[in-house]
Amino acid sequence: MNVSVERSFAVAQDAADSLAPLRAEFFIPKRSGGGDSIYLCGHSLGLQPRGVARVLNEELEHWEDLAVEGHFASSRPWLPYHEQLTSSLAKLAGAQPLEVVAMNSLTVNLHLMFASFYRPRAGREAILIEQRAFSSDQYAVASQIRYHGFDPDTALIEIAPRSGEDVLRTEDICALIEREGQRIATVMLPGVQYLTGQRFDLEAITRCARRQGCVVGFDLAHAMGNVPLRLHDWDVDFAVWCSYKYLNAGPGAIGGCFVHERHAHAVDLPRFAGWWGHDKSSRFQMPSQFQPIAGAEGWQLSNPPILAAAPLLASLPLFDTAGMDRLREKSLRLTAYLESQLQARLSHALNVITPTDPEARGCQLSIRLHRSAAEARAVFDSLAAAGVFCDWREPDIIRVAPVPLYNSFVDVWEFVAALERALQ
Template sequence: MNVSVERSFAEQQDAADSLASLRAEFFIPQRERGGDSIYLCGHSLGLQPRGVARVLNEELQHWAELAVEGHFASPRPWLPYHEQLTNSLARLAGAQPLEVVAMNSLTVNLHLMFASFYRPRPGREAILVEQQAFPSDQYAVASQIEYHGFDPKTALIEIAPRAGEAVLRTEDICALIEREGQRIATVMLPGVQYLTGQRFDIEAITRCARRQGCTVGFDLAHAIGNVPLKLHDWDVDFAVWCSYKYLNAGPGAIGGCFVHERHARSVDLPRFAGWWGHDKQSRFQMPASFQPIPGAEGWQLSNPPILAAAPLLASLPLFDKAGIDQLRAKSLRLTAYLQWLLQAHLSNALTITTPSDPEARGCQLSIRLHRSAAEARAAFDALAAQGVFCDWREPDIIRVAPVPLYNSFLDVWQFVAALEQALQ
């Protein structure tokens, strides 16, 4: 697109945006002096869809009126409640409905998946992760290695970018897998990296890992609802995600899990079992032996938290309405516009550490300020004082995510103007 630095260009883009009406489906935090804030923090917590309060209030009313009978007699019975989310999640994950389930939280699901898919033995006990993995993933992986009696100092393989580079190269990941594959039990990487916003080539990495006999899983916290996924076709073993970022389900919302169809009926796979993963037909007969439900549902432990799942009934229909491909197309334009404005106005004041290739990133740009740590933090605080929501990472990085569901081109223009002012 022919881009202009003028505000009128952003307004013209918004006027022509076929998805612009979706913004009205969300609550936008207001500035102290009135008017919408500039909210570019969907990579941390998505905005609240306006339909959430209605759904939650309905469930509270059903609880008040029906009590225990709400499990069966509610207009949305609680017993199969999570099943209402399956088809939409499957579309976003690029999966079959059998392969996905809404359950638990991300790190709990990660441990459950490792119980089944990390099967180390002497000589093949290693787990491959990225050096800058989100801390919860690092802790979970290291604890799994220790739980199985191995030492993370030798069994944890961390891959880092090349010297002087901020992001990983797919060819370097695959080369490491080919070099160390015989001692790698499991490859565990993100779909989109939380700090840099880099989008990983899941298909290529999975292909490399499976050639070496490794199981492979992905943390999709920053990928699901952000970029199109094809987990089934890519032959991923497992994946986990949270729902409070791009899926807009609220703080502490129920997470999700993918298990490939080829494992659907592998009853011999070891797992940590719970009664909600037991065969639905005999679950309430309380049998002594565990018979898992085929597919991802068989990894459930307990009945789902209704009030933590209900917000997805308001947010997922918005994805179905828009379509992830259309959202991605808008996201590419929004993020490219943000990159262009930053380079046009502030190229000497910052470096964008997110890949410049649009296909190698999600909707996030990570911006490293050319300031001392104290000055960079002061600029971030100045943004907050102007009603700008973004994210700070030590020592000098601001993470910004123009989310296509509710962000506008004008948001992007206003952010760059506010950052320019803050740096002055």
């Protein structure tokens, strides 16, 4: 892309963007003085699709009019409600419908997956994670190790970037797996790292780990709906995600889970069971013995929370309309444009810690300012006061994500201009 620092270039890019009309499908927060804010925080909470209120109100009306009969007699019966989400989620995950299910929240799903896929024994009790994993992942993993009677001080292997670097190298991850693989029970890494925005090479990591006999799972909170995934083809054992970031399903929305089809009929695989995971044909006969549904649905515990799942019925069709390939192409251009503007106008004041290789990142760039932590925080606060939504991570990182579903090239230009003013 031949890039200009003039605003007119961004305007022209938006005019030529076939996905630009999707922006009108979302509510953009307004500035205090009027006009759209600059919202670049979809990595934390996606914007509300305009169709959400309609879907939620319809479910409230079904509850009002039908009460318990809404499970069977509404226009979208609650009993199989989550099944409406399966096809779209499978496409985003690069999976077969059998392999995905919308259920619970991310960390709950992570614990459910570990109940089945972390089966430690003496000599092979370790879990591999990244040193700077999201705290919920760290807590969950350490608690699983303790629950199984091992010590996280010895059974938790944390991999860190090389000295002086901010992101992990795939060759270093694979080298550690090859070196320690015989004592690693489960590998648990992110699809996209929440702090740096680094996209992990899940295919290479999975291939390396499976050669060592390790079970492989991924946290896709920052990857689902952000980057293309092919979980089935990559032979991943399990994955979990939330839906309130790039999937735009709202705060506390229902999460999701992937379980590879080779585990679909593993009825003897240990798991924490609940009645919604029981065979559908006999579920309401209340048998005393649990018979799991084949596939990812067999890990369900309870009937789905309808009001937490409904927003996905407004959001997922937008992904179906756009297609992940087109969204990714726009994401690459938006992120490259953001990087180029930062380098051209503000390279003296900051550096981007997200990889420069487009294939090694999603749509998030993480920025470190050449200021003290207190001064950098003051810059962030100035951006917020000016109606710019991004976010701050201690001690010195500003995270920015131009999301292709609703962000524009003008959004990016306006952000860099606002950052330039805040730095002054």
